[in-house]
Amino acid sequence: MVQTPNKQLVLLKHILRGYPVAGEHIDVQESSIDLEAPLKEDQALLKVHTISIDPFLRGPMKGVDAGGYFPPFDVGQTMYGYTISTVIKSNIDKFKQGDVVIGITNLEEYAVISSSHPFFSFCIVRNDIKDSGLPLSYYVGVLGMPGLTAYFGFLEVGKPKKGETLFVSAAAGAVGQIVGQIGKILGLRVIGSAGTDEKIAYLKQIGFDAVFNYKKTNNMSEKLAELAPEGIDVYFDNVGGETLEAVLNNVNRFARIAVCGMVSTYNAEKDIGVHNLMNIVPKHAKLEGFAVSDYFHLEEQFTKDVVQWLKEGKLTYRESVAENIDEAAQALVDVMYGNNSGKQIIRVSDPSF
Numbered sequence: 001m002v003q004t005p006n007k008q009l010v011l012l013k014h015i016l017r018g019y020p021v022a023g024e025h026i027d028v029q030e031s032s033i034d035l036e037a038p039l040k041e042d043q044a045l046l047k048v049h050t051i052s053i054d055p056f057l058r059g060p061m062k063g064v065d066a067g068g069y070f071p072p073f074d075v076g077q078t079m080y081g082y083t084i085s086t087v088i089k090s091n092i093d094k095f096k097q098g099d100v101v102i103g104i105t106n107l108e109e110y111a112v113i114s115s116s117h118p119f120f121s122f123c124i125v126r127n128d129i130k131d132s133g134l135p136l137s138y139y140v141g142v143l144g145m146p147g148l149t150a151y152f153g154f155l156e157v158g159k160p161k162k163g164e165t166l167f168v169s170a171a172a173g174a175v176g177q178i179v180g181q182i183g184k185i186l187g188l189r190v191i192g193s194a195g196t197d198e199k200i201a202y203l204k205q206i207g208f209d210a211v212f213n214y215k216k217t218n219n220m221s222e223k224l225a226e227l228a229p230e231g232i233d234v235y236f237d238n239v240g241g242e243t244l245e246a247v248l249n250n251v252n253r254f255a256r257i258a259v260c261g262m263v264s265t266y267n268a269e270k271d272i273g274v275h276n277l278m279n280i281v282p283k284h285a286k287l288e289g290f291a292v293s294d295y296f297h298l299e300e301q302f303t304k305d306v307v308q309w310l311k312e313g314k315l316t317y318r319e320s321v322a323e324n325i326d327e328a329a330q331a332l333v334d335v336m337y338g339n340n341s342g343k344q345i346i347r348v349s350d351p352s353f
Contacts, residue, residue, distance in 0.1 A: 009325070010028070052141070053331045107325075147302070164189070166179075168236045172192070172194040173342070185309065194211065234258070
């Protein structure tokens with residue numbers, strides 16, 4: 001028996017409200033794994049290369065089942081999330097040695113998955129990426145869940161039309177930067193908000209027509225009225241709260257609001273409400289939440305379009321990269337505070353392909 005170190009991102013303590021603290025609520029701990037030990041008949045052993053750090057991880061840290069897609073973490077549990085891995089060995093027909101797997105696994109250096117795991121269906125073989133010529137991390141970013149979220153939410157819920165005005169909050173984030181660029185590709189006027197001047201500069205660089213730093217804006221409703229004098233037709237909402245209220249004061253008749261997330265509420269010390277929902281009625285506006293899984297039947301078209309836009313230079317993608325798993329806890333805290341620029345990933349190991 002030869003034990004191999006296996007570092008893992010672990011929940012130390014539930015946190016219902018407020019911001020998580022690395023070392024207090026989450027931390028990277030080291031255990032060990034025998035890579036030669038036999039697997040059960042429904043298991044596969046994976047070597048993890050890339051970990052995706054996503055805002056949705058905050059929900060399960062609360063320790064309560066809020067009726068969402070992701071069940072709460074137990075204290076002491078290795079947290080789960082999106083990863084890219086290679087199969088070391090497998091007793092599952094779906095996976096063969098050397099296959100590249102993208103999906104939800106434990107956030108650790110070596111992960112054992114089982115066909116009975118609730119997220120097993122999310123794990124898919126993607127050997128095509130070995131020869132794609134694109135960065136591996138793109139497949140948990142612009143070509144992964146954030147890209148799918150942006151594409152489906154904007155096109156299927158937002159129903160954009162050329163010449164309309166689009167507003168994107170958290171516009172420099174993993175999803176927002178894609179939504180804004182697709183908007184420009186389709187001929188919309190695009191407005192974005194972000195929380196640092198550096199992010200604002202990036203949004204200008206990738207073609208946003210108007211941008212503002214919400215942390216330096218005293219009255220967001222007035223700011224949107226200034227930047228969108230003809231009103232907002234499509235709002236891609238990543239933050240909720242005060243920003244959603246400001247948008248509802250500035251939407252056009254028959255506007256579409258695609259609700260992707262409400263990150264301004266995730267770490268709040270108290271509940272945050274929206275006080276002007278009545279504006280939806282006279283404006284005949286539509287406010288709709290969505291999940292990526294609603295539109296998986298369109299994934300082939302998504303891949304075709306986004307790969308083409310990337311290769312043509314019409315779409316660029318920004319990432320924040322942590323160089324090893326030891327940085328995972330702080331990286332997640334940084335995402336909660338918005339300190340990352342673009343998609344946050346952890347580079348765990350280099351693939352052999």
